[in-house]
Amino acid sequence: MLGYSWVTSRLIIFSRNQITGWLFFLTQFLGVDFSLSQTINIEQSRLLYSISPVYDFKRGIVSITFDDGYSSQFGLGLRALNRFNFPATLYLVSDFIDSAKAIELKRNLPFEHEIGSHSKHHYHLKSIENNCLIEEIYGSSYQLEKLLERRVLTFAYPWGEFNQNIKSTVAKFYIASRSANLGYYWLDRIDYYGLKVQAFNQGVESRTADKWVDFAIKNRCWLVEMIHGLEGNGYLPLDSADFVSHLEYINEKKDDLWVATVSDVIKYVSEASKTKVSCINCSDSLYYLTIVDELNDSIYNQEISIEFRIPDDWQQVNVLGAELFKIKYSGGNSFALINVLPSENPITIEPKSFKELVSHNNIRWVYQGQNPFVDKIRVAIYLPKVDDISVNLIAFNGAVLVQGYQSNVAGDVEIFLPTSSLPEG
Template sequence: MQHKKTLLILIFGLILIYSCNIEKEGNIGQTIITKWQGDKRSAVSITYDDGIINQFTVAKPIMDKFKMPGTFYIITGKIDGSEKGKFIGRPKEEIIEETKYSKTNENNFFERASLIAFTGTTEAIDFHSRAGSLYEAGNRLEAYIILDEGYSKIRRGKIKNLNEAIFHDNVIDTTTWQDLKNYAKEGHEIASHTVTHARLAVLDEKNLLYELEQSKKDIGHFLGEKYTFSAECPYGTENERVMEYAHKLYPSLRNRMPELYLEEINRGSDKKPEESKKEYVQWQRGPLTNTEMDKMKEWVDTILIHDNIWLVLVFHGVDGVGWEPKTGEELEDYFKYINDRKEQIWTATFADVTKYIRERKSTKIEIELKEERIKLHISSNLDPNVYDVPITLKTYVPKSWKNVAINKDDVIYKTQTDTLGSYVTYSVMPNERDLVLEEALQNN
């Protein structure tokens, strides 16, 4: 009886092994696009707002040392050669005179909020910004009162006049378009943060469009159309009217991405990314001056536990220059921490991660098994002139293959194994068309 039992166990084991081998062999040709480029565990994009000089002179060299590309959202109106900020509309004096007799209301608010920063006076930016903040928070009547207060001071000469209108109050940028062109050639993304860093939600249509369109034109002119892909509307606005206009001009906004398969968690949210059921989670974190390094490193640890989180870091000031600055020493420590985990983390620009995700979702692969070859036909409905980031494929091959050649190229790929069988990973363009995988008899 014991012998029969042992025999049955042996037979069952052989059947199980045979079944597993059948299953593994049945996966031959199966090809997937990995969730992240290089089949990494997660992705990180390091972004900077405002185009502050220390971002380029302090932070960028640290990133260069670790071969990390960054995304720099620049205020184009601060750069010599660009079109400057301006008010588009009726004569300034006419609007200011009207504020004597009529209070700010829903009918004139956008026009007055658009003008006040260009009245050539101190505190002008502050009145514009405070009114915009209140408006976006839903406190519209308070926003109207702030503008009335500002215009009253302007009329009565209580605000000092300046020789010229100023707008964004950051330190004057000394970065040139040639500098930015060089940084772009090094692999960094230079992208739009509008002309003047205005509160877009409180601009009228003409001035809102100018901020978005002119910034795009200048970047396209000086750097090329490639760098007009993404933008960040100032103050992280998610105002519906602004998003509608901006999405028509820029394929990607850090403010908001409309993909249904992606959940966005903005900087102000305490929601935990692991709670999301979406295929992708864009998790934005904005390190401030008092944000502890342990907390920042904890964000990195979190994305390594899960395979669907894209950590988007948002920095502003660096080494005492700009809003909520972090020191160069802190950035060195933090970027090294990320770099030490580069085998698992794909660090890429905001544009490149966006493109990769969209390419992965839109690319179709047809598989044909013929003799000792695996033939793949790859197609995508995205514009190849825009969507130019290589995608990573993972193709299962016969377990007898130790090395693989693709399209008889000289590059040889070594196979790896997982629970589904032997496979090879490699990168191609989304519109690569036809690929043929064959066993490479020797590793050249």
């Protein structure tokens, strides 16, 4: 089902006029001639944008999670996190939270941090009956929400133990659950109810954890760190100096990292996969469009990041209804990068100043689909005149894996390369 990662494959384009080029999938939007002379319809609009795999156009993600609710987490842990404005997910055992602790948390725990469920009593879930299983899983979130007056959306399996029946039960009440299995997640193949972790516990030095961060950035994936106690308090307590040093390293990499709670990452991935962009009125002087995801807004309220290809003469841009992240110039093209919460409300992107156009007359790259991909690669190429085009996916050993071909085409040409039959790798 899963195709080759774009980082580990190459694309080669041939045309009759012998213009040939190697393109590495690691790049984004290499460039295209773009000159609008008429209104764009809904079918054409899909070539105008790409949704970033990671919020805020970052390269990797890290989520910091705490288990069990030890006092060191609420004290030393939160003080260190708040110093860098990093949110965390705290998986609490609901019966361990008395009314006094609940009052303290409501007063002192910023809403940027997520409260997750770690069951009601921290039992071995595989050993209890189904009716008790529901009480352990759902009863915990009900109790936490009542005590702390905030939504509980994700779950962590006590002892890291689960089976298909436990996963199915959790899926009825939560949007995701975290395991204790080691690993990372690529955003196109997330097991929502078996999220893997890297265990940052006693005996793990900060430089080891720092390498996890480097891996997430390099491979554009999601790192979930699991921490229990700190400074002698709790299960396998982590040395506080290592914890703080690691946070300092994450802070150094913040230009490439989205530091987010587990629920916010799940929301982002879910919304990005469901988002539809439709042009109400798009032309060379205005983009008036809607961005919707058809998900429950009371849960899925995370902004997503979208890169819009805009006419080359739009030098400065006004955006209404969304946040303009920046204007990017790449390969002779212009792009408006925005963060927006999908909703029924239209947004407007329009020029407020113009620049002199430079003519481009060669084959140019228009669009690449989601990276990494699942069962197909979607690309679009610009041809300045009628021609034949061949697009090949080639492994580093030279083997042609997939070929796409179209004849007698011009302008923006969209090609799909099926990859479902390729092995993972």
